[in-house]
Amino acid sequence: QVQLQESGPGLVKPSQTLSLTCTVSGGSINSGDYYWSWIRQHPGKGLEWIGYIHYSVNTNYNPSLKSRLSISVDTSKNHFSLKLSSVTAADTAVYYCASSWELPPGFDYWGQGTLVTVSS
Amino acid sequence: QSVLTQPPSASGTPGQRVTISCSGSSSNIGTNFVYWYQQLPGTAPKLLIYRNNQRPSGVPDRFSGSKSGTSASLAISGLRSEDESVYFCASWDDSLSGPVFGGGTKLTVL
Numbered sequence: 001q002v003q004l005q006e007s008g009p010g011l012v013k014p015s016q017t018l019s020l021t022c023t024v025s026g027g028s029i030n031s032g033d034y035y036w037s038w039i040r041q042h043p044g045k046g047l048e049w050i051g052y053i054h055y056s057v058n059t060n061y062n063p064s065l066k067s068r069l070s071i072s073v074d075t076s077k078n079h080f081s082l083k084l085s086s087v088t089a090a091d092t093a094v095y096y097c098a099s100s101w102e103l104p105p106g107f108d109y110w111g112q113g114t115l116v117t118v119s120s
Numbered sequence: 121q122s123v124l125t126q127p128p129s130a131s132g133t134p135g136q137r138v139t140i141s142c143s144g145s146s147s148n149i150g151t152n153f154v155y156w157y158q159q160l161p162g163t164a165p166k167l168l169i170y171r172n173n174q175r176p177s178g179v180p181d182r183f184s185g186s187k188s189g190t191s192a193s194l195a196i197s198g199l200r201s202e203d204e205s206v207y208f209c210a211s212w213d214d215s216l217s218g219p220v221f222g223g224g225t226k227l228t229v230l
Contacts, residue, residue: 046122047157047165047208047221062218096164105155105210105219108176110164 002027004097004111012091012118018084022097022111029078030056035100036080037107038071040093048093052104053080087118123148124209124222131228137197140225142209144190148220152212154192156185159206159224168207169194196227204229 008020022036029036037052051061056073070083084091094115098107125143132138142154154172157165167176169185172192184195192211196203209222 046223047210049219049221051218060218063216098164103212105212105221106153106167106170107155107157107165108167110166113164 002099002109004099004109006095006097006111006114008114008116010115010117012087012116013120014088014118015086018082018087018091018116018118020082020095020097020114020116021079022081023077023079024099025078029073029080030075033101035102035104036071036073037098037100037104038082039096039098039107041096041113042093049104050082050084050095052100089118092116092118122223123213123216123220124211126207126209126222126225128223129226129228131230132196132199133230134199134201136199137195138199138227139196140194140207140209140227142192142194142222144192144211144220146190147215148190148211148213149187149192150190151214154185154187155210156183156194157208157210159208165208199229201229203227 003025005023012018035052035054038050053059053071061069068085073080094113096113097111099109100106156169159165172187173185182197206224206226208224213220
């Protein structure tokens with residue numbers, strides 16, 4: 001059973017970079033044809049896809065975030081990471097990592113989510 | 121403003137059948153699969169339906185999905201109190217080149 005776990009600071013100052021890591025257990029991040037995604041949910045709102053990485057090198061980002069976004073994989077640590085630069089209060093949200101066995105949005109495994117607040 | 125449109129709320133009584141709609145366009149639902157998620161308060165979404173009408177292992181057959189044109193529906197039969205949750209639809213969008221979600225429907229079991 002694959003499990004995902006997000007980790008990273010819960011508070012980030014405006015204009016700084018938000019950095020989160022998703023650790024994969026119960027399976028290898030290198031195995032199969034999985035897509036590894038980040039999704040966020042603003043307080044009391046719907047879901048917003050942030051981006052994904054596939055085969056460790058192929059990335060696809062939401063155009064609205066692309067200029068500030070980077071997603072990468074560290075196969076030695078079996079985790080993938082999110083970096084979102086120049087954050088503002090509008091980036092305050094619960095951030096989820098998720099995996100999909102086919103082209104998203106069929107997300108079969110999710111992390112528990114981590115709240116990131118952007119505030120000085 | 122979500123790309124896919126869902127009613128903000130729905131309700132039903134125990135044992136009843138309820139449906140939740142999801143409306144999109146030719147660039148998403150019209151040409152791609154639809155997925156449905158259930159999100160209980162304070163938890164991550166859980167996949168209920170994939171590829172329009174397929175259920176992952178462990179999802180009761182009380183849950184069913186359908187698609188017609190640029191719209192889709194989630195039906196829940198034999199409604200139970202534990203079905204009270206928020207339900208999201210999702211699809212791939214060819215214009216965005218990425219997945220899009222509905223705004224979510226809060227289902228209340230009266």
